Amino acid sequence: MAEPHADPDSAPKTAKPKRGLRLDKAALADAGLEAVSFAMMAFIALGFSAYSGRREISRALAEAWLAERGIEGLISVESLDASGFAGSIRLGPANDPYFSAKRIEVAYDLTAPWSGGPFAIDTRAVRITSPRLRARYDGTRLTFGKLQPLIDEALKSPGEEKQGGPAVLVEDARVTLDTPGGVARLTGDASLDDGQLLRLDAAVAAMRYATDDLQVELRGAALRARKRGDRLTVDARADVEGLDAEQIDLEEADARLEADVAYPDLKRLAATGPADVKLSIKAQGLRAGETSLADVETRLTLAGLVAGDFKKGGAAARVSGQARAGRLVAPGVEAR
Structure with missing residues (x-):
């Protein structure tokens, strides 16, 4: 995990007395970095840090830091030095954790006070393997249970504004999401760099979503996203066994969304640039009010310019669509 560095003991030593002071300072700096090395525990876009000098001390300090916050x-610390950390983590009870990761690897650079500036850490890369996370979405807000105070503290902590961020790789992630209509189980892999999503492959397992206004039987769904230059391509698919809403019913439907859009500014929640979006739906049955259709196939295409934030919206686009059905039944009308 940690990048190799020269061993001061194995390096050739000069016999010139004038350079002895420099060598002592270099050895002292290296030893100091090892003594105050930093263990960082990170998860998806949120995390926390713990300072330590040795593996057992770092583990105890981190667990004590969590206990002070009621978590x-x-x-488990596998390796820890001045350039990296590797270990595993579990937050919450063993039989029902809020978050866990089979392995977390962090590569960083440390700056010591004696180098002329304050003690600082520059995280270069993070790899999280098999993270497991529980969260809740109430229809308006995403929360993380007992981890929420920890996350809120991290978000409001003052820090130096930096451009970009570390490279982050998430492998074999699983999220259990409680929603107003049921429990959704998501899996996926993702990679980010400089604060931007490079790749996302996610899936939603079969589930039943039921509220007073909407009932959905979902066989499964998948999402694939890729960043290429300043563009983001998205391919989303869903296999719906049935959907029952107030004004519409759907039976045995396959839906697909393909989009090629400008990569959004996630801080401002805005995007500006050309957009090409295609939506297609195939269903065995569709009912809207007193009208019912069988063997339905619809396509909707949007091509144009999107500008503005996600809340207010703003688009200048050409929209075209087509639809067909094998059978139409409406009051006083029946056609094939």
């Missing part, structure tokens, strides 16, 4: 935690 039970178990941390």
